[in-house]
Each structure stands twice: as structure tokens, then as C-alpha cells.
Amino acid sequence: MSGARGxxxxxxxxxxxxxxxxxxxxxxxxxxxxxxxxxxxxxPAAIDGLLVGPQVGETPQHVPATIAEYLGLAPTMxxxxxxxxxxxxxxxxxxSAAIEAGMCEAVLCVLANNREExxxxxxxxxxxxxxxxxxxxxxxxxxxxLLMQAHMAEYGSTARDxxxxxxxxxxxxxxxxxAIFFGKPAxxxxxxxxxxxxxxLHLLEIVMxxxxxxxxxxTSAERARSMAKRPVHLLGAGEKxxxxxxxxxxxxxxxxxxxxxxRAFAQxxxxxxxxxxxxxxxxxxxxxxxxxxDAGLCAPGGFGAWLRDHDLSHKGDKPLNTHGGQLGFGQPDxxxxxxxxVEAVRQLRGEAGERQIGKAELALVTGNxxxxxxxxxxxxxxx
Amino acid sequence: MSVDLNMLKTPGPTxxxxxxxFWDAAAEGRLKIQHCEDCGKAVFYPRPICPHCWxxxxxxxxxxxxxxxxxxxEVHKPGHPGWLPAAPYVVGLVELAEGPTIxxxxxPGTRPLQVGDMLLLAPTSIGGRVLPAFKPVEPRAEEKPx
Numbered sequence: 001m002s003g004a005r006g007x008x009x010x011x012x013x014x015x016x017x018x019x020x021x022x023x024x025x026x027x028x029x030x031x032x033x034x035x036x037x038x039x040x041x042x043x044p045a046a047i048d049g050l051l052v053g054p055q056v057g058e059t060p061q062h063v064p065a066t067i068a069e070y071l072g073l074a075p076t077m078x079x080x081x082x083x084x085x086x087x088x089x090x091x092x093x094x095x096s097a098a099i100e101a102g103m104c105e106a107v108l109c110v111l112a113n114n115r116e117e118x119x120x121x122x123x124x125x126x127x128x129x130x131x132x133x134x135x136x137x138x139x140x141x142x143x144x145x146l147l148m149q150a151h152m153a154e155y156g157s158t159a160r161d162x163x164x165x166x167x168x169x170x171x172x173x174x175x176x177x178x179a180i181f182f183g184k185p186a187x188x189x190x191x192x193x194x195x196x197x198x199x200x201l202h203l204l205e206i207v208m209x210x211x212x213x214x215x216x217x218x219t220s221a222e223r224a225r226s227m228a229k230r231p232v233h234l235l236g237a238g239e240k241x242x243x244x245x246x247x248x249x250x251x252x253x254x255x256x257x258x259x260x261x262x263r264a265f266a267q268x269x270x271x272x273x274x275x276x277x278x279x280x281x282x283x284x285x286x287x288x289x290x291x292x293x294d295a296g297l298c299a300p301g302g303f304g305a306w307l308r309d310h311d312l313s314h315k316g317d318k319p320l321n322t323h324g325g326q327l328g329f330g331q332p333d334x335x336x337x338x339x340x341x342v343e344a345v346r347q348l349r350g351e352a353g354e355r356q357i358g359k360a361e362l363a364l365v366t367g368n369x370x371x372x373x374x375x376x377x378x379x380x381x382x383x
Numbered sequence: 384m385s386v387d388l389n390m391l392k393t394p395g396p397t398x399x400x401x402x403x404x405f406w407d408a409a410a411e412g413r414l415k416i417q418h419c420e421d422c423g424k425a426v427f428y429p430r431p432i433c434p435h436c437w438x439x440x441x442x443x444x445x446x447x448x449x450x451x452x453x454x455x456x457e458v459h460k461p462g463h464p465g466w467l468p469a470a471p472y473v474v475g476l477v478e479l480a481e482g483p484t485i486x487x488x489x490x491p492g493t494r495p496l497q498v499g500d501m502l503l504l505a506p507t508s509i510g511g512r513v514l515p516a517f518k519p520v521e522p523r524a525e526e527k528p529x
Binding site: 130139 | 393394395396397398399402428453454455456457458459460461462463466469471472474475476484485486487488497498499509510512514516
């Protein structure tokens with residue numbers, strides 16, 4: 001496809017698990033990297049670019065070198081992408097940019113995490129730790145609850161509107177045997193009946209933390225033509241980082257994804273309504289609601305009506321998170337954001353099996369980190 | 384929330400030399416924030432440079448203690464176990480009259496909270512230290528900030 005800035009030619013994914021025992025993140029990175037490189041039909045030595053996530057606790061510094069050594073790679077471009085849930089999508093454009101810059105030809109983008117029973121509490125020292133935690137606000141749940149409450153107050157959105165997002169994710173997960181909630185659907189009533197965690201946020205509107213891993217391989221569009229699998233091209237990307245703590249957010253009802261998506265659409269010459277697949281970051285229901293509005297799919301405050309007007313299943317007019325999203329698949333920490341990339345590649349390759357969407361030419365993938373703070377959007381296209 | 388907040392084993396602030404004036408004032412029941420002498424804007428949380436204009440001419444001033452509730456959440460499952468005995472409790476985003484937004488503990492009023500409610504500083508002992516909490520302005524009561 002003309003205009004392609006790079007192509008994803010390999011994917012790997014580990015089945016999510018609630019807990020791991022005695023397995024390091026480094027070991028899981030190796031497993032999932034192998035799957036992605038095998039899928040690409042490449043020799044490991046062909047990987048000359050490496051993008052990894054931060055390894056809090058396990059490897060505080062020199063992360064790319066540690067992973068390159070572990071994998072026996074000697075990349076000519078290596079970096080940490082530290083954008084929370086936006087890291088996966090953020091890696092894809094960085095890989096393409098590094099290739100375009102002539103730094104490397106084939107980039108392994110990899111995120112994974114173990115999940116041990118007795119994990120140590122965070123040793124964080126930052127403004128959130130100093131100015132939020134002492135008032136009783138620890139963790140992301142409260143931050144997203146504050147965003148959700150603000151949306152309800154400004155637009156009159158209802159608990160039921162938000163619950164529809166979780167129910168749709170669970171419904172889509174019923175077609176993904178690897179999803180943590182496969183075999184466990186939950187309708188709107190079940191979401192609303194689940195325990196209140198931090199009002200107005202219910203338990204089933206929050207992702208389940210799991211262990212897992214996701215990886216993709218990116219190469220030049222030109223080189224992609226001679227690869228084993230049908231390439232998926234990166235057509236456009238956008239990114240924006242605005243704040244870290246929710247108290248410092250420029251807006252509580254619109255986020256940096258608005259500008260990131262606008263850039264991704266402009267670069268690719270596409271529009272939100274043309275997307276055949278919406279692979280939207282969904283750590284919480286409110287994140288999907290705000291993204292639908294920020295994408296311009298409906299007016300601000302209109303997501304509830306938009307959801308009622310559309311079918312989000314693989315057979316629907318607006319397939320959204322056909323792998324179940326993280327709300328249905330589980331959230332393997334930072335790799336959670338990459339599940340949206342991997343699923344988009346599957347769909348655009350026509351390899352999604354039972355949940356294959358009909359027309360599969362364009363996909364929007366979004367990533368979001370911290371408290372609607374770090375945003376990356378990419379538009380992918382089928383070859 | 385009938386528990387004595389001061390008896391909670393909750394994590395306190397991680398104070399640095401830069402932020403100490405904020406916490407020293409808080410211990411005395413006051414809310415002190417930085418102001419930039421170059422661009423005139425109020426700054427929270429404390430920084431070595433103004434986040435608006437990068438000036439280093441920041442001075443500490445007492446805030447009015449008045450604010451508006453931008454959002455709130457009743458926390459049923461706290462993120463830190465030290466807060467469990469107090470649950471459910473309310474945290475909120477308070478837009479100070481001076482401009483910046485602070486996350487704080489919101490004391491219960493006589494009616495359900497709503498986004499947009501006016502708030503007043505209400506210094507409160509939590510976990511063995513006085514913190515700048517807030518409480519709703521009660522329309523029928525003649526109350527003054529402490």
C-alpha cells in the first residue's frame with residue numbers, strides 16, 4: 001500500500017494467567033519474542049532493532065541491553081518506551097521511524113510481565129505519592145472514577161451507558177478462547193450489580209490484572225513484501241502526553257488521544273468513521289467512552305447513544321475490541337496495550353478465525369497510559 | 384465513616400526540602416501554595432520552576448482556602464490497606480479559587496455531594512498529621528474557614 005510507513009510482519013502472544021510462580025519477566029519476554037519472530041519467518045539475527053518497556057523492580061536500568069543480551073541480539077537501535085498502556089502503539093511508530101531513519105531494518109517490540117503472589121509495594125517517589133496518596137487516593141481506580149464522575153456531571157451520562165462497554169467487551173471475549181473471561185459473559189445488569197470499587201466505578205468496569213506477553217515485528221514496507229505473512233502497514237500515527245496525576249489533567253472529559261488520533265488520521269488520510277475495526281484501549285469503561293467522543297465518532301457526551309446505535313461485535317457495523325478488549329481478555333500490565341495492536345493485525349490479515357470481521361482494510365488502535373495522560377494512536381491498513 | 388481518622392496507619396507525604404513549606408503550613412492548619420512573580424499564576428504542586436513560564440521567582444503565599452469540587456469518588460476499596468478502616472470515604476478534585484487543582488480528602492456534609500459544590504479548607508488530622516482536607520459549604524450554616 002502506498003503511504004505505508006512500515007509494516008507489522010510478525011506477532012506473538014502468551015496466554016494470560018492470573019499468577020505466575022518463579023517465572024521472571026525476562027523469561028516471558030524471551031518466550032513471546034520467539035513467537036513473534038517465528039511468525040514473521042525471520043531468523044533472530046535479522047532483528048536489529050529492539051523496543052522494550054520499563055521493568056519496574058526487576059531491571060531498574062539498562063533494560064534494552066539486559067534484554068538484548070538475554071535474547072542474543074545485537075540491535076543497532078534499542079530503547080525503552082515508557083508510555084504506560086500507550087507503550088505498545090508507541091513502539092510501532094517508533095519502530096517505523098527508526099527504520100525510515102536508516103537505523104535498522106527489523107524491530108522487535110516486546111512487552112511482558114510476570115505476576116507473583118507476593119509482589120512488593122511500589123517504592124515510588126513522585127508528586128502523586130507525595131500529594132495524592134496521603135489523602136487516600138492510591139492507585140488508578142480512584143483516578144478513573146474521578147474522570148467518570150466528571151463525565152456524568154458534565155453530560156448526564158449514566159451508569160448504564162458505561163456498563164454497556166464492559167458488557168460488549170465480555171460478549172466479544174466469548175469468541176476468544178484465550179481471553180481470561182472466555183466462558184464468563186457479563187451483561188449490563190451483571191456489571192451494574194458488581195461491587196462498587198470507587199464510585200461511580202464498578203468492579204466489572206475495571207480490567208483484571210493478568211500475566212501475559214505480546215510482541216510484534218516491524219520492518220520496512222518494501223521488505224515486508226517478501227515476508228511469510230501478509231503485511232499490515234502503519235499508515236499514520238499520533239502521540240501526546242499532557243500530565244501524570246489526574247489533578248493536573250487539562251480536562252477531565254477529553255484527553256490527549258483527541259490530538260493523537262487527529263494526527264494519525266491526518267497522516268493516513270483517513271477518518272474515524274472509515275475504520276473497519278476500532279481497537280481502543282480499555283483499562284476502564286470511561287476510557288472507551290472518552291475515546292469514542294475524542295475520535296469524533298459522536299459529539300462530546302454522546303457515547304451512550306452512539307453505543308445504542310451500533311453493534312460492536314465482529315459481525316456488527318462498528319466492530320470494537322473483537323479480542324474482548326482488555327476488559328474481556330485481561331490486562332497483562334504494559335502488554336495490555338499491545339493486545340489491541342496484535343488483534344488489529346490478526347483482523348487485517350484475515351486470520352481472526354471465528355471472530356473475523358467482514359471488510360478488514362483499516363483499523364484504529366489507541367493506547368493510553370497513566371490517568372488519561374499518555375496517548376498514542378495508530379492507523380493500520382491491510383496490504 | 385465513624386473511625387478516628389487520626390488513628391489510621393496511612394502513608395504520609397514524602398517531603399523534600401522544596402515541598403516542606405507546604406507541609407509545615409498544613410501542620411498549622413493553613414494551605415500555602417506557590418505563586419509566580421513573573422507570570423502571576425498560582426502553582427500547585429510545589430516546583431523549583433513555574434510550570435507556566437519556567438521562571439524561578441516563585442514565592443509562597445497562603446491560599447484563601449476556598450475551592451470548587453471538580454469531581455469526587457466515594458472510595459469503597461482503597462488502594463492502600465491503611466485506609467480500609469475508613470472506607471467508604473470521599474476524595475475529590477478541588478479547584479482552588481487561586482486556579483490550581485488539588486486532590487484532597489472531602490469531609491461529609493449534611494447533603495449528598497455534587498460536582499460544582501463550593502468547598503472550604505478543613506484541616507483534619509489523618510494518620511497522625513494535620514492535612515489540608517476540605518468540606519462542603521453548608522448553605523444554611525454561618526461557617527468560616529479555620
